[in-house]
Amino acid sequence: MDQRILVPFDNSELGRLALERAFDEHPDAAVTVIHVIDSRQSTYAIEGGLTGSVQQAREQVSQRMIAEAERHAEEHDRTVETVVEEGDAGDVIVEYAANNDIDHIIMGSHDRSKMSRVFVGHIAEVVVHNSPVPVTIVR
Numbered sequence: 509m510d511q512r513i514l515v516p517f518d519n520s521e522l523g524r525l526a527l528e529r530a531f532d533e534h535p536d537a538a539v540t541v542i543h544v545i546d547s548r549q550s551t552y553a554i555e556g557g558l559t560g561s562v563q564q565a566r567e568q569v570s571q572r573m574i575a576e577a578e579r580h581a582e583e584h585d586r587t588v589e590t591v592v593e594e595g596d597a598g599d600v601i602v603e604y605a606a607n608n609d610i611d612h613i614i615m616g617s618h619d620r621s622k623m624s625r626v627f628v629g630h631i632a633e634v635v636v637h638n639s640p641v642p643v644t645i646v647r
Contacts, residue, residue: 511537522616544597598634
């Protein structure tokens with residue numbers, strides 16, 4: 509497992525496809541799944557159907573995302589490292605890749621579902637333009 513792949517994950521169709529591509533095209537790579545909580549977003553509780561404070565809702569959504577990523581990994585007989593960060597998604601992804609010896613980022617371009625508004629086209633654009641490593645965009 510020489511290569512390290514970072515997959516931003518929001519459990520959207522494109523997020524799942526990006527994770528599957530990482531597994532299929534890099535069978536020997538270590539895969540890290542990152543879920544970024546947009547600290548500016550205040551609709552997690554409403555969109556997620558969750559109760560409690562916004563922070564509690566964010567934590568619940570993050571736990572769901574990580575559980576889904578781990579479930580997808582198990583389906584492919586793989587394991588993943590999981591990370592939850594908070595901030596501006598594009599900047600956080602780029603910074604994480606730069607600071608953690610990541611060799612490649614594979615991510616979805618965007619999705620229109622309510623739960624995945626964290627990952628929209630401009631985030632992929634920020635990552636592509638600022639990443640210190642190659643980026644594959646899944647559409």
